[in-house]
Amino acid sequence: MPVADNYVDVVISNCVINLVPNKRMVFKEAFRVLKPGGRLSVSDVVLARELPEFVKRSSEAYIGCLAGAIMMEEYLEIIRNVGFRSVKLVEKSGFPIESLICESSGSSIIEIPKISQEQLREVEDSVLSIKISAIKPF
Known part of the structure; x- marks a missing residue:
């Protein structure tokens, strides 16, 4: 980021880090630019469990919607490991299957050939929306 060290009070990210x-x-860059006592606020997509194999094999659906999403605990651990403290999971919710339709690419998990309702639910149960807050210590 073209921002000086210890310069900003808040870093906000909305569903792009995934x-x-x-x-x-x-997260290292966010930590670098935040002033001591500065706050991180993130909303993002993570995984509650590994994605089903049929989604992993469907490159268009996977890349269009869920590229880069990692397990929630791994995501939180990265934030802690770069130095943030008071890392809090502010909110965690499931993703309705309708939200997994990718407007940007025009592709959708729902469009995978011969996908059953049970498989759709398996995908839905794998994906979470989370909101996290953290503080750069003084």
Whole structure:
């Protein structure tokens, strides 16, 4: 980021870090630019469990919607490991299957050929929306 060290009070991210391959670097940069006592506020998509194999094999549906989403505990651990403290899971909710339709790519998990309702529920149960807050210590 083209921002000086210890410069900003708050870093906010809304559902984009899951798309970045190197999440650790994103959180390191957020930590770097925050002033001591600064706050991190993130909303993102994570996994409650591994995605079903049929989704992993469907590159268009996977890449279009869920590329880069990692397990929730791994996500939280990355935030802690770069130095943030008071890491709190503010909110956690499931994703209705309708939310897994990707407007940006026009693709959808629902469009995977011959997908059953049971398989749709399996996908829905794998994906979470989370809101996290954390503080850069003084």
